[in-house]
Amino acid sequence: MSLIEVPNRRRFLGMTGAAGLSTLSATAVGINLGLVDVVSAQGGPRSVTPFRFAIISDPHLYSEKDHVFDKHLEDAVAQTNALATQPDFVLITGDVSHHGEADQIAKGKRILSKLKAPIKSIPGEHDWYLDMGAAWKGAFGAETWSFDHKGIHFIGMNSILVPDFWTAAKLTPAQRRDWFMPLNSPVPGVWGVADIGLEWLAKDIAKVAPDTPVVIFTHSPLWDYYPRWNFQVKESPQIRDMLGKFNNVMAFHGHVHHTVYNKIGNLTSVGTMSTSWPWPYPPIDLPYPAFQQNRADPSNTADGMGSATVAIDRTGAGFVQHMPFADSLSPTMKNGFKV
Amino acid sequence: MTNQSRLFRRVGVSLAALGALLSAGSTLAATPYTADDLKVRQDALTNSVKRGYDMWYGARADMANNGLACANCHPDAAATNPQTFPKFLPMFNKVVTYRAMVNWCIQNPQGGKLMDVNSDDMTALEAYSFYLHKGTKIETGLVTRQTAGAEPASARGFNVKGTGIGFDK
Numbered sequence: 014m015s016l017i018e019v020p021n022r023r024r025f026l027g028m029t030g031a032a033g034l035s036t037l038s039a040t041a042v043g044i045n046l047g048l049v050d051v052v053s054a055q056g057g058p059r060s061v062t063p064f065r066f067a068i069i070s071d072p073h074l075y076s077e078k079d080h081v082f083d084k085h086l087e088d089a090v091a092q093t094n095a096l097a098t099q100p101d102f103v104l105i106t107g108d109v110s111h112h113g114e115a116d117q118i119a120k121g122k123r124i125l126s127k128l129k130a131p132i133k134s135i136p137g138e139h140d141w142y143l144d145m146g147a148a149w150k151g152a153f154g155a156e157t158w159s160f161d162h163k164g165i166h167f168i169g170m171n172s173i174l175v176p177d178f179w180t181a182a183k184l185t186p187a188q189r190r191d192w193f194m195p196l197n198s199p200v201p202g203v204w205g206v207a208d209i210g211l212e213w214l215a216k217d218i219a220k221v222a223p224d225t226p227v228v229i230f231t232h233s234p235l236w237d238y239y240p241r242w243n244f245q246v247k248e249s250p251q252i253r254d255m256l257g258k259f260n261n262v263m264a265f266h267g268h269v270h271h272t273v274y275n276k277i278g279n280l281t282s283v284g285t286m287s288t289s290w291p292w293p294y295p296p297i298d299l300p301y302p303a304f305q306q307n308r309a310d311p312s313n314t315a316d317g318m319g320s321a322t323v324a325i326d327r328t329g330a331g332f333v334q335h336m337p338f339a340d341s342l343s344p345t346m347k348n349g350f351k352v
Numbered sequence: 353m354t355n356q357s358r359l360f361r362r363v364g365v366s367l368a369a370l371g372a373l374l375s376a377g378s379t380l381a382a383t384p385y386t387a388d389d390l391k392v393r394q395d396a397l398t399n400s401v402k403r404g405y406d407m408w409y410g411a412r413a414d415m416a417n418n419g420l421a422c423a424n425c426h427p428d429a430a431a432t433n434p435q436t437f438p439k440f441l442p443m444f445n446k447v448v449t450y451r452a453m454v455n456w457c458i459q460n461p462q463g464g465k466l467m468d469v470n471s472d473d474m475t476a477l478e479a480y481s482f483y484l485h486k487g488t489k490i491e492t493g494l495v496t497r498q499t500a501g502a503e504p505a506s507a508r509g510f511n512v513k514g515t516g517i518g519f520d521k
Contacts, residue, residue, distance in 0.1 A: 196427040
């Protein structure tokens, strides 16, 4: 299996990385050898069977019929279905719906059901606070989960929990939901996995060997990116401590609606583009600015959005490729990068 | 010329100017602003900024036909960069004002109704966006990099500073 996904020849010829170059040589003489698996041809401490998974983030579907965001999600589904090497599953990182309405969640499930691969989901805050996740759980199942797949331990967590601010204030479900709608809302406070999540995680990883590669999904990042916009998980320091025993932890998140990368000890964190709209970068200095997207062009309705794919190699390392609807990636990201 | 003579010279010039003003009549002598004056002006500005904030987050229904608000794409007015207008924008194929760009967003991604560029509501949208860019250098021209609005000191919304935890430098 190749790590590099090349959707079309034009993009393929634009590749400049080492892996792309070796493939280019094979194709240039007219021999279709398939894409050369360069990165994964290494031994590893543990047996991992190479495979691929895909990520679709933040569809934010509205109730209106034929809403523009329906089309964006359909584009991401088509993009994923067109992958030459199909993913074993597709991870939806939350905010399938914008208002948490049952019809929006049902619409999301209907569109996502067109994926060739099965899906795994975690909730976002937009999915949750109208009915405390009832419709979402009805459609997508457990909010926090783990499973082992081909040598990798996968974890998905509900990371948008806050203490009860609505009962004492006598808020209606819609009012409770509406306080979560603005990114910088003053009321709900900082989100997280809560004590229940920390307890679950401790039990979940207790018997997982340290040389097992771990992939963890949360809605927002496991580092203190920009709290004003809830670009963090409250218990990130504790979670990182607990995951500290593993050699390699690959964390993926949505919520930020742009590409972002960070590395903290053994944990690599990757934020992916949404399918709905792009968010600007917050006013801070990023530790890895090369992973910033180019500024989205508002006159191009496809710009700044997309999906992502991750190929796991035999060492258990991941090879990430963001897949934009339009060309808005920096050179660092175009050819993919290892996590 | 000594420093002292420079000072006298300046004072002399200033006194001459003041004399000219006084002789022109009392109507030209500005009344000092009172605390009440300043409060009226500040309150009016604050109300306009607040109105802009509310509309930014979807308070005016005719600004969209698909549920989208300015804040969907521009939290804290990030990446609006009002201080860079007038500038060339490809969707207009000419140099336009900030208000024209606001109207473009209302009409296109939001599918809303064109707003009167001279209305109080348009002024409020502009006031909110400029308020969040207060202190940003005015620099008309193209913006090619990702940019963000300045973090507001006292806008509605909570002001949580990053702790820096998580940077592995």
